[in-house]
Amino acid sequence: MSRNIFSSVLTNKCPRCREGKLFVSNNAYDFSNITKMNDKCPVCGQPTEIEVGFYVGTGYVSYGLTVAYFVSSFVAWKVLIGMTFDLDDNRILYWLFSSIAIVILIQPLLMRLSRAIWIAMFVSYNKNWKNEPLAYNERMDEKMKEH
Numbered sequence: 001m002s003r004n005i006f007s008s009v010l011t012n013k014c015p016r017c018r019e020g021k022l023f024v025s026n027n028a029y030d031f032s033n034i035t036k037m038n039d040k041c042p043v044c045g046q047p048t049e050i051e052v053g054f055y056v057g058t059g060y061v062s063y064g065l066t067v068a069y070f071v072s073s074f075v076a077w078k079v080l081i082g083m084t085f086d087l088d089d090n091r092i093l094y095w096l097f098s099s100i101a102i103v104i105l106i107q108p109l110l111m112r113l114s115r116a117i118w119i120a121m122f123v124s125y126n127k128n129w130k131n132e133p134l135a136y137n138e139r140m141d142e143k144m145k146e147h
Ligand SMILES: [Zn+2]
Pocket: 014, 015, 016, 017, 018, 019, 020, 041, 042, 043, 044, 045, 046
């Protein structure tokens, strides 16, 4: 059974083969290795940094995920617990503080998820990855890497 794109992204797998791990450490809370990636997918050889500064744009992805988290937790809180914008109603503050705390706690997971989403946007799954060599756009530009 091969993974689909969602489980492969959620488990931080290489988008090309959906087998190899993108990150060196399995533990996102291993703080010196949060975003440390394998240079190449250990299974199919897909470079994880396709060009220099490839992951600079992931800030937008993690921002989007954070906003999505706040919106969905706000809706869930309003439905399950209820809140008003009344000054005497502290429930909105509880929501705010708990959401901020959770977002801080899951930050390492979000950082990894953002990178996994990012690379999956540029590298597509190749079900013949075992037999087919890397296509040009899947290869890192070696000349750029020297700079
Ligand atoms: Zn791979």
